Amino acid sequence: MLTETYQQPLLDSIRVIDHPEAVRRFFGLLKELIDIVNLPNGDARLVFSPSRREKGVISADINFFQALRIQRPPHRRTGRGEVEYHLTVKKSCQERLASIEELVFEPITEKSDYVAVIIGQSNAHLLTHITLRSCWEDCLLELVESNKRGPHSARHNSDVYRAAEDEALLSDLIRLADDPTLAERGQNGTTVEEPEADYETESASAQQPHNLILFGPPGTGKTFALQPYLQDGNASLITFHPSYSYEEFVEGIRPEVLGNQITYRIRKGIFHKACMSAIQLAGYGTLADCLNDTPENRHRRLRKAPAHYLLIDEVNRANVASVFGDLITLLEADKRLGAENELWLTLPYSQERFGVPMNLFVVGTMNTTDRSIALLDIALRRRFSFREMVPDPGVLPIIDGIDLPQLLRTINERIEYLLDRDHQIGHAYLTNVTNQADLCDTFRDRIIPLLQEYFFNDWSKIQLVLGDNPSWGKDPEQRLIWVRKKYTASATTRLFGEIPESVDEIVTYEINPHLHRSEYDQLPVETFIRIYQKPTL
Known part of the structure; x- marks a missing residue:
């Protein structure tokens, strides 16, 4: 939540800059800076x-060196007093950049x-110039390692950092800078500090388990359920994958090239950053402060703070016990910071x-076709709540005389029996199916290939599922x-000249050629109706 002390100078600067597109571009650059230097708020x-001292100026300094800046100067330089972006590079890069005539170079200090x-804003496309970006990014990595100057007199404004990380917050700031009366009218709760006594969040998080996995077959809306x-x-x-590791999730050492030398720096992972975001919602600057x-x-501040959610899609595709490592104990609700039995390591x-x-x-979220809950690590199962997401035929319509709800129920009952x-x-x-042609596309491109995977190309079982068995x-x-x-x-003998040993009766299959060639008008509607409705003889 914004505090009035930090909010007003930032709003004043955005208001003087008076160029929402430029402000967004600057904060986009600032987000890239944060990702490159990998330092927390x-x-x-x-x-x-x-x-x-100067209105309409927002700057980012690293180790007391200016690294990035936006300003609207009251005079000259770019000719029209337009918004300017200042990117810091090493002096040695000037020769590499000399061919770009539109660039203006300015010493930061006399001996720097x-x-x-x-x-200038009219040349903002140059911000993506590959040579300029390379020079700027190399400089950022060098500035992180520098400790040549200090102490610094400026005060860090955590809202600037947060606005770079949070698009919604940045949008709120731009709107409030444009119309200060929004805060007075109460239309923007995130930019108005509330009294601590009213700062309670009992609604969604009160009923939410601290650790929850939504599991079920594919297409049951697990990822969609993350949208709210x-x-x-x-x-x-984040989406897990088989090679995801603790070093990417929490922290790890990564090699980087700095001045033609390979260095190794500790980079924080998304879990670490999520924990930082959560404690900052409680008003702490760093984990050390907390x-x-x-x-x-x-306990009081974390209990009253808004919730921050770490969403992990396809959680079971990684080795979860290895990814969480020694943090598995800290995930327990009563072992978290601010809880009764809080722990840290x-x-x-x-x-x-x-x-x-x-x-x-x-x-x-967990796709049960990849791994059953029974195969998950017991320690993980004990620390997470599980909520099953099942197919819901009731959300489907009847189209062109085809009862999609009954179609899905019948197919799933057969799959459950066979698998x-x-x-x-x-x-x-099937939710986007509006006519028979859509249904044909879905069966050809999605459902039949899925059944092939489920049954390892056992076409006789696929026929059973689709009601195509004689x-x-x-x-x-149909x-x-x-x-x-x-x-x-006799056919086998004609093919090989003899009957191979240990060969049972062989049957080969193919997808209906009309379906395969998109000749959907050649497929009668009964093709799908007869999947769930047995023909009367």
Whole structure:
């Protein structure tokens, strides 16, 4: 939440700049700077601030060096007093950039090894110039390692950092800068500080388990269920994959090239950043500030703070026990910072103290076709709540005389009988179907390939699922899966000259050629009706 002390100078600067597009472009650059230097909000090496002396100036300093700046000068330089972007590069880069005539270079100080590259808004396209970006990014990495100057007199404004990370917050700031009466009219709750007594968040998070996994077959709306968490901006989203590791999730050492030398720096992962975002919602600048507070204050502030959500799609595609590592204990609700039995530990790479705040909620999705819940690590199962997402045929319509709800129920009942409930087909496969042609596309491109994967190309079982087996009574032209050829003993002999040993009766199959060639007008509507409705003889 914004505080009035920090908010007003930032709003004043945005108002003087008076160019929403330029402000958004600057904060986009600032977000890239944050990702490159990989330092959290509140780190002593960063100072992001609106200028106290000059209106319409916002700057980002690293180790007391100006690294990035936006301003609207009252005079000359770019000719029309337009908005300017200042990117710091090493002096040695001037020769590489000399061919770009529109650039203006300005020494930061008389003896500095760095210069500011000034770009006017009318030439903003140059901000993506590959040479300029390379020079700027190399300079940022060098500035992080520098400790040549200090102390710095500017005060870090955490709202500048947050606005770079949070698009919704930046939009609120731009709107409020344009119309200050929004705060008075109460139309923008995120930009108005509330009294601490009213700062309660009992609604959604009160009923929300701290650790929750939504599980079910594909197409049951698991990922869609994550969307509401993303609407207020207090959420981080990641998708797990088989090679995902603890070093990417929490922290790890990564090689980087700095001045033609390979260096190794500790980079924070998304889980660490999510924990930082959560404690900052409680008013702490860093984890150290939180841990140095009294237990009573920590409990009070974290309990009242808004929730931050870490959303993990496809959580079971990674080795979850390996990714969480020693943090698995800290995930427990009563072991989180601010809880009754709070714990923290020392991270292996940075040697920093670390805990999981109680206002961080972890929500994952799990596709049961990849792995059953029974196969998950027992420690993980004990720490997470599980909520099954099942196919919901009731959301589907009847189109062109085809009862899609009954179609889905019948197919899933057959799959559950032949395989298990974890391999059913979700309603999302059919939610966008509005006519028979759409249904044909869905079966050809999505459902039949999925059944091939489920049954390992056992076409006889796929026929059973689709009602194409001879005993169901469909007319041959109504079947989606056709028998192409049955190899009798004589046919096999003609093919090989003999009958191979240990070969049972062989049957080959093919997808209905009309379906395969998109000749949907050649497929009668009964092709799909007869999947769930047995023909009367």
